[in-house]
Amino acid sequence: MSINVFEKSRRQVIQASHYLAGGVSSNYRLNISPTPLVIDRAQGPFVFDIDGNQLIDYYLGMGPMILGHSPxxxxxxxxxxxxxxxxxxxxxxxxxxxxxxxxxxxxxxxxxxxxxxxxxxxxxxxxxxxxxxxxxxxxxxxxxxxxxxxxxxxxxxxxxxxxxxxxxxxxxxxxxxxxxxxxxxxxxxxxxxxxxxxxxxxxxxxxxxxxxxxxxxxxxxxxxxxxxxxxxxxxxxxxxxxxxxxxxxxxxxxxxxxxxxxxxxxxxxxxxxxxxxxxxxxxxxxxxxxxxxxxxxxxxxxxxxxxxxxxxxxxxxxxxxxSQPGVYACLNDYGQRLMTGLEHALLQAEIPHQIQGFPEIFHIAFGRSSPISDYRDTLSTDKARYVRFTTALLEHGVRALERGAWFISTTHTPDIVDETVDNVRGALASLT
Ligand SMILES: Cc1ncc(COP(=O)(O)O)c(C=O)c1O
CATH class of the missing domain: 3.40.640.10 (Type I PLP-dependent aspartate aminotransferase-like (Major domain))
Incomplete structure (x- = not known):
C-alpha cells in the first residue's frame, strides 16, 4: 500500500478554516498530527482521503461503525x-x-x-x-x-x-x-x-x-x-x-x-x-x-x-x-488477534507499553508496562511518543486514534488485522 503525503488534506483544512472555525466541526478533530484528514469516502474497514490514500480505519467514527463503513x-x-x-x-x-x-x-x-x-x-x-x-x-x-x-x-x-x-x-x-x-x-x-x-x-x-x-x-x-x-x-x-x-x-x-x-x-x-x-x-x-x-x-x-x-x-x-449468530464472537476474535499482533510488534520493538480493555475496544499506552487501574496512572504515560507512533502509522496506511483507543468492526477480518500488524511493524521501525 503506497501512501501519498497528506498535503491536500492539510491545504484544504487551512483553506476551510476561513469559513469553518479551525476547518473542523468538533474540537476533538483539531490538532491531529500531521493534519486533520479530509475524507473522500469510506467502505468496510477503510477510509479514503482526498490525497488518494487508502487507510485501514480504527477510528471507526469514534466507535459507531461496528459493522464497518457503509454496510x-x-x-x-x-x-x-x-x-x-x-x-x-x-x-x-x-x-x-x-x-x-x-x-x-x-x-x-x-x-x-x-x-x-x-x-x-x-x-x-x-x-x-x-x-x-x-x-x-x-x-x-x-x-x-x-x-x-x-x-x-x-x-x-x-x-x-x-x-x-x-x-x-x-x-x-x-x-x-x-x-x-x-x-x-x-x-x-x-x-x-x-x-x-x-x-x-x-x-x-x-x-x-x-x-x-x-x-x-x-x-x-x-x-x-x-x-x-x-x-x-x-x-x-x-x-x-x-x-x-x-x-x-x-x-x-x-x-x-x-x-x-x-x-x-x-x-x-x-x-x-x-x-x-x-x-x-x-x-x-x-x-x-x-x-x-x-x-x-x-x-x-x-x-x-x-x-x-x-x-x-x-x-x-x-x-x-x-443480533445475527456469531457476530460478537467474530468481533472478539478479530480484536484478540489484533491485540496479540500489536503486543508482539511492540515487544519486538522494545517499546514499553500497556494494552488493555476488551478486544472490541482496547487501548494502548506507551511508557508503562503494568496495568493502568485509574486516571492518575495515565498521567505518567508517554503520550508524545504515542502521537509520533500514530503519525507514523498514518504514513503506513493505518488510522488509529491519538488518545490510544482502537475500535474493531465486523469488517476487520484476519487478513485486514494481519496487514495492520505488518504496517505497525513498519511504522515502529521508522520511529526514533
Ligand atoms: C461515554 C460517553 N458518554 C457520552 C458521550 C457523548 O456522546 P456524543 O458525542 O454523541 O454527544 C461520549 C462521546 O464520546 C462518550 O464516550
Missing part, C-alpha cells in the same frame, strides 16, 4: 426509508420496532426514549434522577466523559497540578467559558475506590452516580473485581440512582452492553454510537417507574430530531445485523 444492510434500509419520508414529528412503526429491539437486548431497558447524541441523553438521565429523588448532587468520576456540556464536563482529563489529592480530586473544568455554577452540584470521586463512595452515599443526599462501566475514554480501564456490584448495592441502599453511560460500551462489548457482559444492572443507562452504525441516534433506557416519570410527572424531554425515521431505519438494520 449494505444499513444503507439499503436507509435508502428505502428516505423514499417514505425523513422526519414526521410524529410516531412511526419503525421507531416502535427500534424501541422494542433495544428493550429486548438491554437488561435495564424496561422503557426507553430516543435522542440524537450521547451528550443529550446524559442530560435526560441526570434530570430524571433529580426528579425521582428530589436531590441535586451528582457524583461523577475522574477521567470519565459524559458529553461536552457545562454541568458534566468536569475532571475529564485534569492536569497533574490541577487534579488535587487522589482521594479527594478537585472539580476541574474542561474548557474556557464553562459556567462554574453549573458544577455546583457535581462531586468528583476516584473510580474503583468503593469505600470512599460508599461512605459518601451513606449520607443519603446524592441523586445519582454516573459512570462509564468500563472507563473507555481513559485507557479502557476495567472495573475492579466486585466494584460494580458494590456500587450497585450502595446506590440501592442510599436511594441513589445508578446511571451507566454506555455510549461507547453499548452494543459493542455485548448486544446488551457492559451491563450484560459484566452482569450488573443500573437504574438508567445511556447509549449512542454503535446503536445505529454512524447515524445520529442515542437512547436513554431504564427502569419503568423512572422512565414513566417523563409522562406521569411531565419531566421534560424533547428534541426535533428524536426518532427521526431514517435514523430509526438505520437503528433497526444495525441491531438486526448485530
Amino acid at each position: 449494505e444492510s444499513v444503507v439499503m434500509a436507509v435508502q428505502k426509508q428516505v423514499e417514505r419520508g425523513i422526519l414526521y414529528a410524529g410516531q412511526s412503526e419503525i421507531e416502535y420496532e427500534a424501541a422494542e429491539l433495544v428493550c429486548q437486548m438491554v437488561p435495564c431497558a424496561e422503557r426507553i426514549r430516543f435522542g440524537s447524541s450521547g451528550t443529550e441523553v446524559v442530560q435526560a438521565a441526570l434530570r430524571l434522577a433529580r426528579a425521582a429523588t428530589g436531590r441535586s448532587t451528582i457524583i461523577k468520576f475522574e477521567g470519565h466523559y459524559h458529553g461536552w456540556l457545562d454541568n458534566i464536563l468536569w475532571s475529564v482529563a485534569p492536569k497533574t497540578d490541577q487534579a488535587g489529592s487522589e482521594n479527594m480530586p478537585n472539580r476541574v473544568p474542561g474548557t474556557q467559558g464553562q459556567d462554574h455554577l453549573a458544577g455546583e452540584h457535581i462531586e468528583v470521586f476516584p473510580w474503583n475506590s468503593l469505600d470512599l463512595l460508599r461512605e459518601r452515599l451513606s449520607r443519603r443526599d446524592v441523586a445519582a452516580v454516573i459512570m462509564e462501566p468500563v472507563m473507555c475514554n481513559t485507557s479502557a480501564i476495567h472495573p475492579a473485581s466486585g466494584y460494580l456490584e458494590g456500587v450497585r448495592t450502595a446506590c440501592t441502599d442510599a436511594g441513589t440512582v445508578l446511571i451507566f453511560d454506555e455510549v461507547i460500551t453499548g452494543f459493542r462489548v455485548a448486544l446488551g452492553g457492559a451491563q450484560q457482559r459484566l452482569g450488573v444492572t443500573p437504574d438508567l443507562a445511556t447509549f449512542g454510537k454503535a446503536i445505529a452504525n454512524g447515524f445520529p441516534v442515542a437512547c436513554l433506557a431504564g427502569r419503568a417507574d423512572l422512565m414513566d416519570m417523563l409522562v406521569s410527572q411531565n419531566v421534560m424531554h424533547g428534541g426535533t430530531y428524536n426518532a427521526q425515521a431514517v435514523c430509526m431505519a438505520a437503528t433497526v438494520a444495525t441491531l438486526k445485523a448485530l
Whole structure:
C-alpha cells in the first residue's frame, strides 16, 4: 500500500478554516498530527482521503461503525426509508420496532426514549434522577466523559497540578467559558475506590452516580473485581440512582452492553454510537417507574430530531445485523488477534507499553508496562511518543486514534488485522 503525503488534506483544512472555525466541526478533530484528514469516502474497514490514500480505519467514527463503513444492510434500509419520508414529528412503526429491539437486548431497558447524541441523553438521565429523588448532587468520576456540556464536563482529563489529592480530586473544568455554577452540584470521586463512595452515599443526599462501566475514554480501564456490584448495592441502599453511560460500551462489548457482559444492572443507562452504525441516534433506557416519570410527572424531554425515521431505519438494520449468530464472537476474535499482533510488534520493538480493555475496544499506552487501574496512572504515560507512533502509522496506511483507543468492526477480518500488524511493524521501525 503506497501512501501519498497528506498535503491536500492539510491545504484544504487551512483553506476551510476561513469559513469553518479551525476547518473542523468538533474540537476533538483539531490538532491531529500531521493534519486533520479530509475524507473522500469510506467502505468496510477503510477510509479514503482526498490525497488518494487508502487507510485501514480504527477510528471507526469514534466507535459507531461496528459493522464497518457503509454496510449494505444499513444503507439499503436507509435508502428505502428516505423514499417514505425523513422526519414526521410524529410516531412511526419503525421507531416502535427500534424501541422494542433495544428493550429486548438491554437488561435495564424496561422503557426507553430516543435522542440524537450521547451528550443529550446524559442530560435526560441526570434530570430524571433529580426528579425521582428530589436531590441535586451528582457524583461523577475522574477521567470519565459524559458529553461536552457545562454541568458534566468536569475532571475529564485534569492536569497533574490541577487534579488535587487522589482521594479527594478537585472539580476541574474542561474548557474556557464553562459556567462554574453549573458544577455546583457535581462531586468528583476516584473510580474503583468503593469505600470512599460508599461512605459518601451513606449520607443519603446524592441523586445519582454516573459512570462509564468500563472507563473507555481513559485507557479502557476495567472495573475492579466486585466494584460494580458494590456500587450497585450502595446506590440501592442510599436511594441513589445508578446511571451507566454506555455510549461507547453499548452494543459493542455485548448486544446488551457492559451491563450484560459484566452482569450488573443500573437504574438508567445511556447509549449512542454503535446503536445505529454512524447515524445520529442515542437512547436513554431504564427502569419503568423512572422512565414513566417523563409522562406521569411531565419531566421534560424533547428534541426535533428524536426518532427521526431514517435514523430509526438505520437503528433497526444495525441491531438486526448485530443480533445475527456469531457476530460478537467474530468481533472478539478479530480484536484478540489484533491485540496479540500489536503486543508482539511492540515487544519486538522494545517499546514499553500497556494494552488493555476488551478486544472490541482496547487501548494502548506507551511508557508503562503494568496495568493502568485509574486516571492518575495515565498521567505518567508517554503520550508524545504515542502521537509520533500514530503519525507514523498514518504514513503506513493505518488510522488509529491519538488518545490510544482502537475500535474493531465486523469488517476487520484476519487478513485486514494481519496487514495492520505488518504496517505497525513498519511504522515502529521508522520511529526514533
Ligand atoms: C461515554 C460517553 N458518554 C457520552 C458521550 C457523548 O456522546 P456524543 O458525542 O454523541 O454527544 C461520549 C462521546 O464520546 C462518550 O464516550
